[in-house]
Amino acid sequence: MQKTFYIDTDDFAVKGIVDNKALKIAGYANTSDKDRTGDIVLPEAWTKGVENFRRNPILLYQHDHGKPIGRVNNITVDKKGIFVEASVSEAAEKQHAVKTLIQDGVLKSFSVGFRIKDADYDKRSDTFVIKDLELLEISVVSVPANQNSLFSIRKSFEDDAIYKEFKGQFVTEDKAVELEESEKDEEEVSAVQDPMKQIPFVNLLSEDTAKITEKTFVVIGSDRYKTSRIATAENPHFTFEKCDALGNLTGQTLDVDAIDITIVNK
Secondary structure, three states: OHHHHHHHOOOOOEEEEHHHHEEEEEEEEEEEOOOOOOOOOOHHHHHHHHHHHHHHEEEEEEEEEEEEEEEEEEEOOOOOEEEEEEEOOOHHHHOOOOOHHHHHHOOOEEEEEEEEEEEEEEOOOOOEEEEEEEEEEEEOOOOOOOOOEEEOHHHHOHHHHHHHHHHHEEOOOOOOOOOOOOOOOOOOOOOOOOOOOOEEEEEOOOOOOOOOOOOOOEOOOOOEEEEEEOOOOOOEEEEEEEEOOOEEEEEEEEEEEEHHOOOOOO
8 A cells, every 4th residue: 555656658748848948847757547456546536636745846857856846836626637727947957967858859758656555456357447546646757648547557567476466455245346526626726925835726526627628418508508619728618519409510619718617406
């Protein structure tokens, strides 16, 4: 339970250079896709596990605590996973040439280190679902993922027998793993200069948005709409397409900011 695991992803992109010459990067550090070994991290797990990291959001290079290269500026959790915005310091370029390697496309992966706190393992489907964790660190690494999100959990054990014993702690009896979305209130964090103050965290899985999926019907004002696109960290807006009482679409669309949505009639 105290073992550290890592998730690699090749889903970050360069967003530009700010005034202090820091390179801004952003992308999903993990998505909720099932990996080839049958492992899943629920997006809700990240909403429970980011608190301690937010107080000291150092960005590392290759998981080396002696190689800090920048700072994580924002964390957003949505239905897709955990989205990270970070700045790579100019000092990292002088020490490790990190900025050049990122801009040249050599470094293109986030890797997230975490500790599992709660999970379910279903023997019938051989599915390991992580429901709660503690985020320990985020790194820029040189090894890209070979799919949206490549888990290294199995590789953290010496052999399959030890790995199976670990997963056995989380066995769910006579049922498939349930991937239910927990309801979380959206958290608001004000920006201050205290260096130990937690960085911003946006929870797009709040009670008022978590149950909205594609094709969900909503009423805005006196008009009826069908959801055509859900909000993500990259684009935190829902898109709704107007329809009649029978669900026939009219072609008229409406974009609504996720933070402006409140469910008044459940």
